Amino acid sequence: MRDKFMSAAEAVALVEDGATVSITGGGGGLCEAMLLQEEIEKRFLETGHPRRLTLVHALGIGNRQGTGVGRFAHPGMVRKVIGGHWVWSPKMQEMAAKNEIEAHVLPGGVAMQLMREIAAGRPGLITHVGLGTFIDPRIDGGRMNEAARDPLCEVIEIDGREYLRYLPFPIHACLLKGSIADDEGNISLDEEPANVDTYAIAAAVHNSGGKVIFQVRQRVEAGELGARQVRIPGAIVDAIVVDPDQAQGYEIGYDPSISGQARVPLEPPHDPGFNPRRIIANRARLELREGAIVNFGYGIPDEIATILAARGESHLYYQTIEHGTYGGQLLTGTLFGYARNASCMIDGPSQFDFYAGGGLDIAFLGFGQIDALGNVNASRLGGLPVGPGGFIDIAQNARKVVFVGTFDAKGADIASGDGRLMIRQHGAVKKFVARVDQITFSGQQALRQGQEVLYVTERAVFRLTERGLALIETAPGTHLEQDILSQMAFAPQIETPTAMPEGCFMA
Structure with missing residues (x-):
């Protein structure tokens, strides 16, 4: 059996011009093959190869400063990107806005599950996820700029019900991260903060006839890894690079409580003090019920998790992360996706199976824009592709969805903390x-599916109804016409709004 271990330069040289390359990660450096990505960028800058790549990724990868997806953001290096989330690479966003690349989006869960379908040789992924959104080919088809032409999915009908069929395509190479590899090429993910779609990608690439390339922190002798430790069998691995300096993330070297290898006493999360985010999170928290299976999105939603942890209430709910993690204390900000003392870690595609089937009781998600029909935009802001990540998979399938965000943006000045809200x-x-x-x-798709949908801001709460968005609560101290209705581009339905609880506005 040939030796699969080699230098990083030798490994990335296996990626040919024009290849479709898949990478994985989840923000903050989580599961990111940093060394391999750095080396392939270096090779391109020195030699001009590999060029005209198609880059595929499900979630956000990078730090906004050139890592992750940013390693590929060079003219000529990529011609097409199919990305679930774009915000961590401003340079790639800019290239998309200028039509320098073909920019496409797939929902994060769909992208992960599609890898599994490609590996199995099936005719793509058939799912309801994406119907009625910009992914639907009757709207934008997931195209984020004029340069994007190729279809990613089509509408089909089975037993009188509409579905989307996401089209399969071969994956020629992948750059992935493991923890430990044995001499036979078996890969463990023991030290990683999540499993994400690592196995699904590796299987898709191998069965496409491509090159499965891994980096790991350590090499051990054959037999040292137990069978249940091995997540990717050596049979499907082509190249392995050992990086003894490999870390769990940009800000974390190694913490066994994040990889699920140990449990540690948890400190109370940092309290940023009373602010509009806290008002919104306080009100949104009231929608929880004990025993609910929940998901907290990035941004203001993770403030809810912080409040629960600070109040010692996290154990009352089953917390999930789309990366495949259950339980524990969520890390926030740039470390969103990590959890300390998690209770379970499964593969990302399996987590999205659970979501797609309606397993989530409630999801808390952010928003950028909302219209009269209850539609939400969280994927294209300021003319730049942001991408939904797992947003569509989660929002479209949770039994109850609570969108949280500030009522307006850029220059708002409010005062609170005494049970009332003053808009200055x-x-x-x-x-x-x-x-x-x-x-x-x-919103229309949500009504068809019978979802309960709320929109919570610091000054008003709205509910989705058959007649559109309905105003149901206002903040104490605000003026209905001056502070709310006059600041909206449409007139909501008004159902005799009540006051938001004063406790939400107490510091």
């Missing part, structure tokens, strides 16, 4: 618009 200056950017720039969540 409105924000320059309205979020309640006549028509969202992109439909990341479809």
Whole structure:
């Protein structure tokens, strides 16, 4: 059996011009093959190869400073990107906005599950996820710029019900990260903060006839890894690079409580103090019920998790992360996706199976824009592709969805902390618009599916109804016409709004 271990330069040289390359990660450096990505960028800058790549990734990868997807953001290096989330690479966002690449988006869960379908040789992924959103080919088909032409999915009908069939395509190479490899090429993920779609990608690449390339922290003798430790069998691995300096993330070297290898006493999360985010999170938290299976999105939603942890209430709910993690204490900000003292880690595609089947009781997600029909835009902001990550898979399938965000943006000045809210200056950017720039969540699709949907801001709460968005609560101290209705581009339904609980506004 040939030796699969080699230098990083030798490994990335296996990636040919024009190849479709898949990478994985989840923000903050989580499961990111940093060395391999750095080396392939170096090779391109020195030799001009590999060039005209198609890059595929499900979630956000990078740090906004050139890592992750940013390693590929060079003219000529990529011609096409199919990315679930773009915000961690401003340079790639800019290239997409300028039509220098073909920019496409797939929902994060769909992208992960599609890898599994490609590996199995099946005719693509058939699912309801994406119907009615900008992914639907009757709307934008997941195209994020004019340069993007190729179809990613089509509408089909089975037993009188519509579905999307996401089209399969071969994957020629992947750059992946493991923890430990034995002499036979078997790979363990023991030290990683999540499993994400690592196995699904490796299987898809191998069965496409491509090159499966891994980096790991350590090499051990054959037999040292137990069978249950091995997540990727050596049979499907082509190249392995050992990086003894490999870390769990940009800000974390190695912490066994993050990889699930040990449990540690948890410190109370950092309290940033009372602010508009806290008001929103306080109100959203009231929608929880004990025993609920929940998901907290990035941004203001993770403030809810922080409040629960600070109050010692996290154990009352089953917390999930789309990366495949259950339980524990969520890390926030740039470390979103990590959890300390997690209770379970499964593969990302399996987690999204659970979500797609309606397993989530409630999801808390952010928003950029909302319109009269209850549509939400969270994927295209300021003219730049942001991408939904797992947003569509989660929002479209949770039994109850609570969108959380500030009422407006850019320059808003409010005062609170005493049980009331004072608006001293409105924000320059309205979020309640006549028509969202992109439909990341479809209000009409949600009504068809019977979902319960709320929209929580610091000054008002809305509910999705058959007649559109309905105003149901206002913040104590606000003026209905001056502070809310006049700041919206449409007139919501008004159902005799009650006051939001004063406790939400107490410091």
